[in-house]
Amino acid sequence: MACRSTSPSSSSAVEKIPSTSIRILRSVEAVRRWRRPHTLDRRTVGFVPTMGALHEGHVSLIRAAARENHHVIVSVYVNPAQFGVAEDLGSYPVTWAADSAVLARLDRELASDGAGFLAAGVSAVFTPSTADMYPAGFPGQAPDSPGSFVTLTPISSVLEGASRPTFFRGVATVCMKLFNIVQPDRVYFGQKDVQQTVVIRAMVRDFMLPTAVVVGPTVRAPDGLALSSRNVYLGARRRAVAPVLHDALRAAETAYSSGAGARDRDAILGAARSLADAVLADQMALAPAQRVRFEIDYLSLSDPETMQELAQVDPARGAILSGAIRILPVEDPQPDEDRGHSDGPLVRLIDNIIISPADTAAA
Numbered sequence: 568m569a570c571r572s573t574s575p576s577s578s579s580a581v582e583k584i585p586s587t588s589i590r591i592l593r594s595v596e597a598v599r600r601w602r603r604p605h606t607l608d609r610r611t612v613g614f615v616p617t618m619g620a621l622h623e624g625h626v627s628l629i630r631a632a633a634r635e636n637h638h639v640i641v642s643v644y645v646n647p648a649q650f651g652v653a654e655d656l657g658s659y660p661v662t663w664a665a666d667s668a669v670l671a672r673l674d675r676e677l678a679s680d681g682a683g684f685l686a687a688g689v690s691a692v693f694t695p696s697t698a699d700m701y702p703a704g705f706p707g708q709a710p711d712s713p714g715s716f717v718t719l720t721p722i723s724s725v726l727e728g729a730s731r732p733t734f735f736r737g738v739a740t741v742c743m744k745l746f747n748i749v750q751p752d753r754v755y756f757g758q759k760d761v762q763q764t765v766v767i768r769a770m771v772r773d774f775m776l777p778t779a780v781v782v783g784p785t786v787r788a789p790d791g792l793a794l795s796s797r798n799v800y801l802g803a804r805r806r807a808v809a810p811v812l813h814d815a816l817r818a819a820e821t822a823y824s825s826g827a828g829a830r831d832r833d834a835i836l837g838a839a840r841s842l843a844d845a846v847l848a849d850q851m852a853l854a855p856a857q858r859v860r861f862e863i864d865y866l867s868l869s870d871p872e873t874m875q876e877l878a879q880v881d882p883a884r885g886a887i888l889s890g891a892i893r894i895l896p897v898e899d900p901q902p903d904e905d906r907g908h909s910d911g912p913l914v915r916l917i918d919n920i921i922i923s924p925a926d927t928a929a930a
């Protein structure tokens with residue numbers, strides 16, 4: 568898969584994705600001009616922020632926005648502030664040609680299948696530059712960088728935030744900017760990044776932002792792997808083993824929900840850990856040219872609102888099972904082996920399962 572293509576070219580005043588009515592908006596001012604009449608006309612705007620490299624997870628959020636709003640706007644912007652200094656900003660997949668084809672296909676689908684959709688298509692895509700988004704200059708990526716940032720603690724310091732100390736500061740900062748620019752009635756986020764949804768809900772609540780946060784379910788490949796733009800880094804060998812995180816979380820969920828039902832952290836997370844250990848042992852029994860090595864960053868059982876770790880699950884409250892793994896570069900790559908985008912660097916994947924109070928009532 569080609570992962571780097573040119574960004575949309577600038578030309579006429581009203582630029583559109585070819586053969587569609589999807590407006591391409593490049594500047595803050597262009598979005599404000601597009602937005603203004605919808606307020607006057609009392610037309611609702613649903614907003615789906617993305618970093619591009621669009622897949623069916625993004626598409627499911629755009630469809631949800633189209634069901635509930637008169638207009639849908641998608642942003643495609645790889646936000647430097649949420650990448651740590653040693654992270655993959657330089658190789659993050661940028662696939663504008665494929666992304667515009669995804670949006671065009673979806674636009675046609677919404678136009679032809681009016682049933683169930685308020686929006687008749689995708690109205691606009693916002694593709695700002697970093698100079699637009701960070702007028703004071705390229706944002707600092709180190710924890711002590713000066714700059715104008717939105718910080719939410721303690722939620723931003725645990726789990727993903729412990730491994731990626733500036734990640735949620737970058738996400739909250741860019742989302743605050745995007746929400747201020749787009750002024751959406753509703754914003755759409757995926758459950759795949761569950762801690763991000765908790766951070767965004769906290770930001771909307773604590774800063775009194777006039778928007779509703781909608782969270783869509785995680786879209787998965789048939790083998791359970793959560794779709795993710797970073798999956799392109801995997802290559803075939805590592806892709807085959809990548810569902811291990813989802814399988815481990817499901818083992819934990821089963822420990823909770825089956826039989827007498829474990830409520831204790833060690834019993835629940837122990838089930839996940841055992842499954843992952845068994846998969847790793849099987850891999851390590853293979854030759855270096857065949858095997859895949861991975862490390863568990865964390866497995867967590869946390870409170871659904873604060874994401875603080877739990878010793879026990881209160882069935883009336885539910886919990887979040889989540890985890891992150893690092894899949895190491897392949898050893899002994901074969902001459903014709905597909906190692907993945909950017910020669911298959913270390914890939915860090917996340918996933919989660921929500922134990923909802925309703926599930927526990929049924930258990």
Ligand SMILES: Nc1ncnc2c1ncn2[C@@H]1O[C@H](COP(=O)(O)OP(=O)(O)OP(=O)(O)O)[C@@H](O)[C@H]1O
Pocket residue numbers: 616617618619623624625627628755756757758759760783784785786787793794795796797798
């Ligand atoms: N599999 C998925 N199902 C549902 N929503 C998803 C899925 N993957 C991503 N999203 C959501 O799409 C939005 C944009 O995410 P983003 O562009 O970072 O894609 P991503 O696949 O999560 O990328 P990355 O691999 O960098 O984490 C976020 O709200 C994210 O939670």
Ligand SMILES: CC(C)(CO)[C@@H](O)C(=O)[O-]
Pocket residue numbers: 616617618644646649738741742760763
């Ligand atoms: C919300 C977001 C677009 C902010 O850059 C990003 O974190 C993502 O794609 O999940």
Ligand code: BAL
Pocket residue numbers: 618649760
């Ligand atoms: N989907 C979350 C974006 C990131 O990991 O940077």
